[in-house]
Amino acid sequence: MRNASLLALFLLACRQPTPAARPSAAPLVGPEKGSVLVVGGGQQGPEIFAKFIELAGGPDALIVEVPTAGGDSIDLSTVGRGLRAAGAKNVVVYHTTSKAVADADTFVAKIANARGVWFGGGRHYRLVNSYAGTKSQRAFEAVLARGGVVGGSSAGASILASYLVRGAPSNDNRIMNHPQYLTGFGYLRNTAVDQHVVARERLPDLHDSLTIRRKDLLAISEDEGTAWVVRGDTAELIGRGKGFVYNARELTDAGRPFVTLLPGDRFDLGSRRVMSRASSASRLDAAFLDELFGRYASGTRGPLAVMVARDGKVLLNRAYGIPVQPRFTPETAVPLFGLGKLSNVLSAAFAPDSSGRLTAASVRRAQGIGGMQRAQYDTVSTRWIANVDDLYRFELGRFPVRPGARDTVTPPAAFTVDTALGRVRHAVYGTDDGMRGAWVRFPSERVVILLLTNDPTADAAAMTQRLSERLLAPRPAQ
Numbered sequence: 001m002r003n004a005s006l007l008a009l010f011l012l013a014c015r016q017p018t019p020a021a022r023p024s025a026a027p028l029v030g031p032e033k034g035s036v037l038v039v040g041g042g043q044q045g046p047e048i049f050a051k052f053i054e055l056a057g058g059p060d061a062l063i064v065e066v067p068t069a070g071g072d073s074i075d076l077s078t079v080g081r082g083l084r085a086a087g088a089k090n091v092v093v094y095h096t097t098s099k100a101v102a103d104a105d106t107f108v109a110k111i112a113n114a115r116g117v118w119f120g121g122g123r124h125y126r127l128v129n130s131y132a133g134t135k136s137q138r139a140f141e142a143v144l145a146r147g148g149v150v151g152g153s154s155a156g157a158s159i160l161a162s163y164l165v166r167g168a169p170s171n172d173n174r175i176m177n178h179p180q181y182l183t184g185f186g187y188l189r190n191t192a193v194d195q196h197v198v199a200r201e202r203l204p205d206l207h208d209s210l211t212i213r214r215k216d217l218l219a220i221s222e223d224e225g226t227a228w229v230v231r232g233d234t235a236e237l238i239g240r241g242k243g244f245v246y247n248a249r250e251l252t253d254a255g256r257p258f259v260t261l262l263p264g265d266r267f268d269l270g271s272r273r274v275m276s277r278a279s280s281a282s283r284l285d286a287a288f289l290d291e292l293f294g295r296y297a298s299g300t301r302g303p304l305a306v307m308v309a310r311d312g313k314v315l316l317n318r319a320y321g322i323p324v325q326p327r328f329t330p331e332t333a334v335p336l337f338g339l340g341k342l343s344n345v346l347s348a349a350f351a352p353d354s355s356g357r358l359t360a361a362s363v364r365r366a367q368g369i370g371g372m373q374r375a376q377y378d379t380v381s382t383r384w385i386a387n388v389d390d391l392y393r394f395e396l397g398r399f400p401v402r403p404g405a406r407d408t409v410t411p412p413a414a415f416t417v418d419t420a421l422g423r424v425r426h427a428v429y430g431t432d433d434g435m436r437g438a439w440v441r442f443p444s445e446r447v448v449i450l451l452l453t454n455d456p457t458a459d460a461a462a463m464t465q466r467l468s469e470r471l472l473a474p475r476p477a478q
Contacts, residue, residue: 027232029189029218029269034144035231036187037151038160040195040241041121042224043371044153046402047238047312049086051229055149056116059087064094064114064143068130069122069155083118094136097126102136111139115148119156125169125181127159137185150187151227154195161193162186163217165210176209188230191269194221198241199373203328207257211246218272219246225371225393226263233270237261238312240371240393242330248272255324264313278313283470289316292466296320296453304453305332307388308467311446312403315471317388336374336385337452340430341414342437343384346375348412349398370397388450391439395448399441407443415441420465421472427464434461440468447471 026032035055039048056063065080080091094111101107111117117140119127131137143150150160158165166173167181184193192210197203206219222228223241237243243265244258249272253260261267264278296304299321308316319331339346349366352358363377370393375386399409411417415426423442430437430452438460440449449464 025270027270029191030230030233030235031144031150031187032232034147035149035151035229036144036160037149038157038188038193038220038222038228038230039151039153039239040157040197040222040224040226041154042196042199043240043368043397044082044225044227045240045370045396046086046400047396048225048227049082049088050403051227051238052116052118052149052151053083053086053088055229056088057148059089061088061115061148062090062092062111062113063088063116063118064092064111065118065120066094066127066131066152066156067120067122068095068097069124069126069159070120071122071126073122079120096136097130099130099134102131102134105135108135108139111143114139114143115146117143117148117150119150119152119159121152121154121156123169123171123173124155124159124164124167124184125178127155127185128164128167128181128183129169132183132185140185141187144187157195157222158193159184160187161191162189163192163210165192165194165206176205188220188269190216190218192217192219194219196224197221197244198223198330198333201327201329203244203256203258206246211257215247217247218269220244220269221246221258224373225396230269233268234266234275235269236266237263239263240396241389242317243267245272248274250274256328258328260330262314262317263309264315279315282308282310282315284308284316284467288470289318292463293318293320296455301458302454303335304451304455304458305337305388306452306467307332307392307448307450308471309392309448310471314392316467330389333374333387333389336376336387337437337454338430339384339386339452340437341432342391342428342430342439342452343382344414345398345412345428345439346377346384346386346394347382348414349394370394372397386452388452391450391452392448395441395450401446407441407446409443411441415439421468423472425468427461429460434459436460438464440464442468442472445472 067074067079079093161184164184168175168178211219222243225240227239228235243261246258248259266275268275303321305319322331372390375390401407411426426441428439438451
């Protein structure tokens with residue numbers, strides 16, 4: 001009887017409909033549909049605008065640029081220039097300072113089919129005053145519902161979050177929490193966003209003013225020219241600098257209240273954990289790096305900083321022998337190293353005036369290439385001092401390559417062009433015999449290696465050769 005009963009139960013179960021697969025969990029932070037792109041201000045390279053256009057559906061998609069945060073400084077003739085330069089063909093300017101206009105059907109109608117909304121920089125409160133609670137704000141939200149993209153830079157980045165920082169109705173953006181301007185547009189839920197954090201030394205602010213007392217709140221920030229690309233709860237970093245996460249559910253960086261990510265890294269905003277590091281796909285493992293650079297860790301040989309990137313992903317950005325800096329400025333941004341002959345790469349960007357004189361304006365233009373933040377030029381020695389982070393910014397600004405394209409830019413004469421590891425190599429070293437510093441490029445692989453140190457015995461040519469071999473040599477067969 002017992003066996004018969006079991007058989008009957010089995011047959012009954014076989015006749016039951018198969019339960020439907022459990023749907024994937026809805027995102028906790030990011031959009032259920034579409035994408036959010038959060039930019040830290042400053043210069044944005046083609047990789048950022050190209051990604052925005054891709055997420056909007058391509059060059060023909062209707063994209064709305066909202067410059068309202070700029071206030072009286074807005075020059076409407078320049079609005080949309082970056083998007084158009086990146087290939088967008090259908091950019092519409094959307095701007096008002098009147099909530100009545102923002103709530104008018106005739107005004108909203110012109111963006112009814114938009115696939116992208118871009119908020120420009122300025123002061124966040126102007127966006128709140130003009131659009132919060134209006135039909136325009138609902139039209140922005142509808143872009144995500146259609147599977148499009150909403151993004152912005154600087155103030156236009158902070159407004160994307162649910163918790164608004166630096167929203168005070170004044171020009172004093174040091175005020176982190178203004179009681180009447182604490183609510184952003186909420187495309188990233190239970191989240192605060194800060195920007196310009198390295199360039200303006202803001203890295204402690206989110207922790208000191210907000211996340212230390214709001215452990216429930218996620219906070220993210222990003223350096224200038226750097227963007228979080230958010231789809232669902234997955235955030236990937238792209239661009240020229242670093243991103244930072246506060247109130248992550250894992251160990252923070254040593255001596256800091258945040259976790260640092262580099263371009264190519266991915267983070268789960270829902271679980272608040274790192275999903276992957278771009279470096280993990282390379283062969284630049286800890287044992288190799290310790291063997292190559294470990295002797296600089298104590299600082300007795302002088303500091304050393306190194307940057308390695310491939311195809312827009314930063315595989316290594318590390319300093320040795322440099323302590324934690326005031327206001328958590330990344331050690332790779334300080335100190336400024338003498339560049340020696342690497343100076344010639346930067347100086348090749350000078351544009352003297354008609355009489356052949358090198359003016360202060362020409363120096364400032366060269367300093368601004370790629371959004372360099374700390375590089376300095378000495379008119380007496382005609383040499384530069386800089387850090388690897390700024391040299392990488394210059395690299396991406398001076399030799400811009402659209403995503404997916406090959407690097408075909410002719411390098412300045414400062415580089416020696418030869419062949420190494422079966423590939424064309426561009427290289428310049430701090431001294432004629434390859435010491436102290438290196439700037440090495442493999443254009444076919446879109447690889448750049450930057451190394452700076454004050455150690456006169458440092459064989460930069462040999463160290464970058466080791467890095468190149470590790471990166472470009474084929475993996476052994478399994």
